[in-house]
Amino acid sequence: MKKHAFALGGAGLMLGVSLMAISAQELTGELPDPPEFAAQSEPVFVSVGDMLEFKALPEYHEPDWVTSKYVEAGTLPPVAERLPKEPLVFKTGNMPDGIGVYGDTMRHVIGGRPEGWNYIGGQSQGWGGIDIGLSECLTRNGPLFQIKAEELEPLPNLAKSWEWSEDGHELTMHLIEGAKWSDGDPFDSEDLMFYWEDNVNDPNVSAVPSGTGTPERFGVGTTLEAIDEYTVKWTFEEVRPTQYLYAMAYDSFCPGPSHILKPQHPKYNPDNTYQEYKNAFPPEFMNMPVMGAWVPVEYRADDIIVMRRNPYYWKVDENGNQLPYLNEMHYRLSTWADRDVQAVAGSGDFANLEQAESFVESLKRSAEDSAPARLQFGARTIGYALRMNLSANGWGEPDARGQAVRELNRELDFRKAVSIAVDRQRLGDSLVRGPFTAIYPGGLYAGTTYYDKASTVYYPYNLEAANALLDGLGLTDTDGNGIRNFPADKAGGADVEITLLANTDYGTDTNLAEGVIAMMEPLGIRVIANFQTGTARDDMAQSGQFDWGVERQGAEMVSVVQGTTTLAPVGPRTHTFHKAGTDGTVDLLPFEQELVDVVNKFIASSDTTERAELMKQYQKLFTENVYSVGLTQYPGALIINKRFANIPAGAPIFQFNWAEDSVMRERLFVPEDKQGDYELHPETLPGEPGGAGPV
Numbered sequence: 179m180k181k182h183a184f185a186l187g188g189a190g191l192m193l194g195v196s197l198m199a200i201s202a203q204e205l206t207g208e209l210p211d212p213p214e215f216a217a218q219s220e221p222v223f224v225s226v227g228d229m230l231e232f233k234a235l236p237e238y239h240e241p242d243w244v245t246s247k248y249v250e251a252g253t254l255p256p257v258a259e260r261l262p263k264e265p266l267v268f269k270t271g272n273m274p275d276g277i278g279v280y281g282d283t284m285r286h287v288i289g290g291r292p293e294g295w296n297y298i299g300g301q302s303q304g305w306g307g308i309d310i311g312l313s314e315c316l317t318r319n320g321p322l323f324q325i326k327a328e329e330l331e332p333l334p335n336l337a338k339s340w341e342w343s344e345d346g347h348e349l350t351m352h353l354i355e356g357a358k359w360s361d362g363d364p365f366d367s368e369d370l371m372f373y374w375e376d377n378v379n380d381p382n383v384s385a386v387p388s389g390t391g392t393p394e395r396f397g398v399g400t401t402l403e404a405i406d407e408y409t410v411k412w413t414f415e416e417v418r419p420t421q422y423l424y425a426m427a428y429d430s431f432c433p434g435p436s437h438i439l440k441p442q443h444p445k446y447n448p449d450n451t452y453q454e455y456k457n458a459f460p461p462e463f464m465n466m467p468v469m470g471a472w473v474p475v476e477y478r479a480d481d482i483i484v485m486r487r488n489p490y491y492w493k494v495d496e497n498g499n500q501l502p503y504l505n506e507m508h509y510r511l512s513t514w515a516d517r518d519v520q521a522v523a524g525s526g527d528f529a530n531l532e533q534a535e536s537f538v539e540s541l542k543r544s545a546e547d548s549a550p551a552r553l554q555f556g557a558r559t560i561g562y563a564l565r566m567n568l569s570a571n572g573w574g575e576p577d578a579r580g581q582a583v584r585e586l587n588r589e590l591d592f593r594k595a596v597s598i599a600v601d602r603q604r605l606g607d608s609l610v611r612g613p614f615t616a617i618y619p620g621g622l623y624a625g626t627t628y629y630d631k632a633s634t635v636y637y638p639y640n641l642e643a644a645n646a647l648l649d650g651l652g653l654t655d656t657d658g659n660g661i662r663n664f665p666a667d668k669a670g671g672a673d674v675e676i677t678l679l680a681n682t683d684y685g686t687d688t689n690l691a692e693g694v695i696a697m698m699e700p701l702g703i704r705v706i707a708n709f710q711t712g713t714a715r716d717d718m719a720q721s722g723q724f725d726w727g728v729e730r731q732g733a734e735m736v737s738v739v740q741g742t743t744t745l746a747p748v749g750p751r752t753h754t755f756h757k758a759g760t761d762g763t764v765d766l767l768p769f770e771q772e773l774v775d776v777v778n779k780f781i782a783s784s785d786t787t788e789r790a791e792l793m794k795q796y797q798k799l800f801t802e803n804v805y806s807v808g809l810t811q812y813p814g815a816l817i818i819n820k821r822f823a824n825i826p827a828g829a830p831i832f833q834f835n836w837a838e839d840s841v842m843r844e845r846l847f848v849p850e851d852k853q854g855d856y857e858l859h860p861e862t863l864p865g866e867p868g869g870a871g872p873v
Contacts, residue, residue: 205598205643209636212558212616212624215813221828223326229272232264232338232354238498241280241505243861244489254489254863255362257500262356264338266493268501268845272324275823277495278503278847283856284822286507287526289514289683290712292483295459295466295474298377298391298434300384302713304483306517307528307838308509311485313432314469316351316370317423319733319740320839323830330739332423336365336433336469346418353408357492359467360864363437367404372436374402376445382452385751386429387716394749395425397781421781424740428835435467465864471502471844473864483509489863493844503847506857514684521817524550528838530831531815532560532730533686534609540817554816556830557625559736561618561811562690564600565727566593568767571759574722582669583676583725586651588767593804595647598640599701605693606810609686620808621735621800628738628793635801644701655702662702675704679719679727683712690809691728722757728809729754737834738793742781745796746773755806769803816841821852 240257248254270276288306295303295312303309310320317332325333334340337351357365377383378391385391393400399415400422414422425431440446442458450458459466461477469492472485485507493501510526518536520526522543531540531553544553566587567574576584586592597620606615619636622629653662653674661673676698680691688709695705705726710718718724734741743752747770750758758764766774773796780792799805814831824845831837848854 205594205637205640207636207638209619209631209634210617211631212811213613215555215558215613221324221826224272224324225326225329226331226333228269229321229324230266230268230333232266232334234264235267235494235496235498238494238500240489240500241487244863247861248489248863260358260362260490261494261500262354262358262492264355266335266338266354268493268495268842270496273495273824273845274826275847277497277499278824278845279850280499280503280505280847281850282504282821282848282853283506283508283527283858284504284843284846285510285525285527285856287510287512287517287520287529289512289517291480291511292461292477293713294457294461295463296434296439296456297386297432298373298383298439299456299458300387301456301459302387302716304509304511305712306509307836307843308483308485309432310428310470310836310838311472311507311843312466312468312470312474313428315428315430315432316426317431318839319424319427320835320837321826321842322834323828323840324826331420332427335427337426340423342418347414347416349412349414350405351410351412353410354492355408357469358490359435359437359469360473360488360490361435361465361467362490363435363467365469366407367410368407369433369436370410371402371404372440372443373431373433376440376443377434380445382444384456385720386432387713391430392749392751394752395430395743396422397743398749416782418784419781420784421739421742424737425743427740428839433469438467472507475859475862475864480511482511484858485509486859486862486864491844495845502844504843506859508856508858518817521551521819522549522553524819527551527819527822529817530837531817532831533684534614534812535685535689537610537614537815538612540815544817549820551817551819554829555813556815556828556833558616558623558811558813559626559830559832560814561623561731561735562686562809563618563620563729563731564596564694564807564809565729565755566596566806567722567724567726568756568770569722569759569765571761571763571765573757573759574724575760579669579672579675580725582664582672583674585668586653586674587725589651590803591647591651593807594637595644595651595701596698596703597804597807598637598647599644600694600697600807600809601639602808602810603639605690606812608693609689609810609812615810615812618808618811619801620804620806621797622738622793623735623811626736626738628790628797630790630794630797633794633797633801635798637804641700648701648703653702660702661704673704674702675706676725677708678705679708679710679715679724681712681715681729682709684730687728687730694726694728694809719754727755733832733834736832738780740834742777746770746777748774748777748781767803769799769805773799773805821848821854822846823849 238257290304292304293301316337318335338354340351379393401413442455444450471491475486476484487505517529521529522540570584602617656663663671681687698705734744747753747756747764776796816831829840
């Protein structure tokens with residue numbers, strides 16, 4: 179097997195721990211505080227009413243070329259007729275640079291590749307902000323980093339308002355009235371019901387690409403019904419579970435165009451299979467109707483996706499200017515590392531700098547007076563963990579070896595052994611030197627709202643103790659080849675071989691995976707890399723076809739109030755690495771049941787003090803039981819070309835959502851004297867559904 183630098187010198191770090199039984203006290207240690215690394219700017223906190231409202235304005239405006247070329251020619255209704263009864267109005271006082279001007283392009287570079295446009299049917303659109311630009315959801319989370327703590331609740335969006343019943347079990351939502359899809363078809367409750375009944379609650383439809391579009395995401399037993407065209411009612415088993423409002427934002431409740439998708443769904447078209455439904459709108463299909471600010475009008479495989487302004491977009495500024503200000507969006511199909519390089523160089527305009535290996539060079543370049551982009555670091559909200567498949571009752575249909583690994587994964591001493599065999603400091607330093615990375619024991623990230631150091635159990639690096647724990651589990655090298663063997667009654671006593679799933683789209687993922695593989699060698703565990711592109715990795719992870727996975731964790735470890743149902747297996751399909759087996763049940767370990775109870779209490783509570791105490795319990799249970807092996811945590815940086823205006827102060831690359839949502843791209847603009855000649859389809863609008871390109 180390939181040798182790695184990580185494996186060198188392990189014997190010299192042994193701490194002389196007895197090979198007899200090891201107590202928990204001998205394994206735990208003091209968790210070092212993260213090195214100081216201040217963010218470059220802080221957000222300005224405001225009330226929701228300071229940011230937006232829904233109301234009719236005396237008059238509305240649009241780019242002059244839209245009026246002269248389309249409206250006056252009779253091919254497009256006047257802008258006032260294309261807007262809803264009460265558009266969403268962004269307040270000028272919350273715009274750092276005020277009312278914008280029309281024109282220009284934002285040039286993205288991404289490492290993903292689109293599968294197609296049927297997002298609600300399970301197709302990835304390539305990430306990198308494409309789906310956030312196309313899809314709109316019931317509520318919105320990204321800009322919440324600016325909202326005052328006492329008012330923190332998801333922002334209204336497609337749902338303009340809502341109210342709870344007196345008993346707290348029913349939530350009535352009022353949708354924007356008169357809004358339209360980008361092809362002019364009305365948006366109404368039918369679109370929501372199609373998404374809920376025929377996608378979220380149809381087990382034959384793949385969940386949205388991140389795996390979050392499942393019924394359990396909105397609470398066990400939850401129902402949704404349409405009251406009229408613009409009113410729907412949720413019914414929950416819990417009392418006032420405001421938590422689910424966060425789940426109604428990206429990426430869990432972003433409805434698709436039912437007038438286009440329904441005819442392809444097997445329920446309405448028995449001649450179609452579910453796979454045909456999912457793939458009915460490949461990336462070559464142009465002008466897919468969207469509620470977002472831009473519509474796809476050009477796709478060239480392994481080259482570019484071009485999106486043009488949505489003439490029916492339903493948001494405006496206080497002067498009545500229909501948004502977005504930017505006419506065009508580009509997504510160059512390259513690599514994630516190239517995204518950072520091009521953003522720093524100025525040939526790209528926007529990047530979430532999340533690959534730690536690029537930090538130093540990016541900082542050097544941005545510090546130069548001639549640098550085209552500015553670089554802004556935030557808090558350590560990027561973290562990686564080694565997650566073990568804990569389902570032993572059939573999820574993913576493992577073979578004998580895989581089943582034996584699952585049973586090992588469920589042993590606390592095995593998880594502890596793996597955890598203390600990982601030298602987290604060396605892992606972090608292998609990515610980038612300096613005060614960027616911090617030791618991450620798992621669970622909630624340091625510096626986030628609900629993190630509590632005193633509730634965090636830390637098992638420091640201790641290779642000799644790790645080997646002793648494995649000896650105690652009866653895992654010995656019976657055939658003398660340097661690899662421990664399973665007991666004779668498990669997988670026929672074969673070598674302990676474990677596959678490690680990782681995403682090749684990101685260099686950080688593969689670097690950390692290589693480090694884990696190397697650090698398991700001194701334990702006598704052979705770990706075999708299973709490196710997959712992002713889409714393939716996601717599919718394998720969601721279907722349970724993995725032993726271990728190195729994974730960048732999501733919003734649940736940052737804000738907690740988002741994705742809360744993924745913190746523990748509260749439902750058969752809510753959790754990332756422990757879903758229901760073939761019998762439909764989740765074979766919970768005792769501490770997992772405690773985690774489930776804590777999470778359910780958190781969801782049901784609206785008391786801030788109680789919630790904080792519950793998350794302390796969660797953090798202790800998680801880290802004490804090594805629910806996943808924390809690897810490293812570090813900050814990200816927003817890279818954006820200096821020509822763009824209206825960037826909110828302190829915008830994080832990831833907190834309540836990714837920065838593409840946080841900065842509210844529909845409000846960004848380029849002053850006239852800084853605009854470039856970047857538009858590939860100037861003065862054109864999206865064509866009819868299925869058309870070959872712009873009109």
